[in-house]
Amino acid sequence: MIKITINGKELEVNEGTTILDAAKLVNIKIPTLCYTPDLPPWASCGICIVRMAGSAKMVRACTTACENNMKIITHDPEIISVRRTVLELILSNHPDDCLQCPRNHSCELQDLASEFGIREAPFKKVKNDIPIDDSNPSIVLCPEKCIRCGRCVKVCQDVQNVWALEFLGRGIKGKIASAADAPLGESPCIKCGQCSAHCPVGAIYERDDTVKVWSALQNAQMHPVVQIAPAVRVALAEEFGLPPGTVFTKKIYAALRKLGFKTVFDTNFSADLTIMEEGTELVKRLNDKNSAIPLITSCCPAWVDYLEKYFPDLIPHFSTAKSPQQMMGAMIKAYWAGKAGVDPAKVYSVSVMPCTAKKWEIKRNDDMKSAGHGYDVDIVITTRELARMIKQAGIEILKLDDEEADSPLGPYTGAGTIFGVTGGVMEAAVRSAYYLITKKEMPDINFLPARGIEGVKVGEVDIAGTKVRIAVAHQMGNIEAVMEEIRAAKAAKKEMPYQFIEVMACRGGCIGGGGQPYGCTDEIRKQRSNGIYADDEKSQYRCSHQNPFINQVYKEFLGEPGGHKAHELLHTKYTERPLYLK
Secondary structure (H helix, E strand, O other): OEEEEEOOEEEEEOOOOEHHHHHHHOOOOOOOOOOOOOOOOOOOOOOOEEEEOOOOOEEEOOOOEOOOOEEEEOOOHHHHHHHHHHHHHHHOOOOOOHHHOOOOOOOHHHHHHHHOOOOOOOOOOOOOOOOOEOOOOOEEEOHHHOOOOOHHHHHHHHHOOOOOEEEEOOHHHOEEEEHHHOOHHHOOOOOOOHHHHHOOOOOEEEOOOHHHHHHHHOOOOOEEEEEEOHHHHHOHHHHHOOOOOOOOHHHHHHHHHHHOOOEEEEHHHHHHHHHHHHHHHHHHHHHOOOOOOOEEOOOOHHHHHHHHHHOHHHHHHEOOEOOHHHHHHHHHHHHHHHHHOOOHHHEEEEEEEOOOHHHHHOOOOHHHHOOOOOOOOOEEEEHHHHHHHHHHOOOOHHHOOOOOOOOOOOOOOHHHHHHHOOOHHHHHHHHHHHHHHHOOOOOOOOOHHHOOOOOEEEEEEEEOOEEEEEEEEEOHHHHHHHHHHHHHHHHHOOOOOOOEEEEEOOOOHHHHOOOOOOOOOHHHHHHHHHHHHHHHHOOOOOOHHHOHHHHHHHHHHHOOOOOHHHHHHHEOOOOOOOOOOO
């Protein structure tokens, strides 16, 4: 511990603590723009400058470590003047179309300009007039609005290890662009959306599909059906002023019906369905010495895209089970429509997801048309897009009475809920795989080795004397090491280090997806995770195989898990993809 003084207030901090973090301990807010607690600081913007008492030299609080007996001044007229000038310079190179910007009212630059009372433009306006890049099915790049904070590059290169974004040029002519200045849709981008989630302004944002959804809702000839993902229920409330992790699923159902959806389903149900298919696949592979072990999960589309580009040699290890979103889409048009007497050709299937890559997944290949009525899922909107629609419709969601999802594709188990957090797919699969092998319920279904925020988690589960080694990896930059272990074992013809591997592209899993409310940090991920596990704990059924409606669907329509009809509708294949499209 060392002693420092901030604005005359003495305190003790751990050695190595930055001035920015030390100021937070005494409730002093130092303004920042390039900084986010979700990424390592790199002092790009210069707005967080402070100085030492008795010195004219200014330092950047986000990267400067406290030293013993340091006397820090965070605010005085000169510091405030410098910060205002930095903002004015940034604004001189920034468009003024705030009303049309997708980040209006959620823009960090806009907030700071308001806080500093910037009413005039003392510097000449210099605009770069760089065209919008909308070549990507999930993400839109608007380089003209880039403030060169570097967040998107940091998260794409250092956190996700994708390297689809980089800075080109220098100074005022510098810009953010996809690798080699190719269109973003032709780059190595895996559509995870972490760049858009970390951008402080409107330079990168998700493709907005709400107009298409409104059009379908207003079309009397269509039957709009909607599903919501597990992670949506613990994040949407943030857009309406409630704490992260607040679960108000039944109010979401009510709001969706208010918007005009005629039928409301829950992706948690098809997460249970995924476990039945993937769990059956795991059991078969464990019993077949000639099968590709380890089995690797396939519910995350950004991870699917990454594997097809970077690890195509490991495609045989990928589970053929579709994601819950795609299974639900197929079941809506192939099973539910006939059961409900609705023409499947008139079903407009909408998916609400925490993920921008899901926008790409719905047209990933022809397997996404398995029900035979166009694409199984017609459109995907993110958690942020749903929040905007609810606000546009004037719906006071917090005042709505609770409602239930429609049957039979709505009721779910706790295992379906935990799909939304890293380790959840693994834990849900272990719960049911144990039963499928032993015909007994797992003594303790809380599989703790799969939980937590560590980048790679490993563990072992004993299933009737058979030791199954597992690995859980999230945040794309953590994945390579695990995959290289598999490659090395294959090359050396050694026993595989794991039998089952779960991968999620985003840190924390879907709760930290690229389409979730802005400002996600590890603390917020923890709160959202707690909401997920609380929803699991209170569920009547906590294992996918216990869901009576899952059993009904197999009995009435699918036959058995892993059977012929299940494979036609609920499974897919993978193909090597080039890093750069031509």
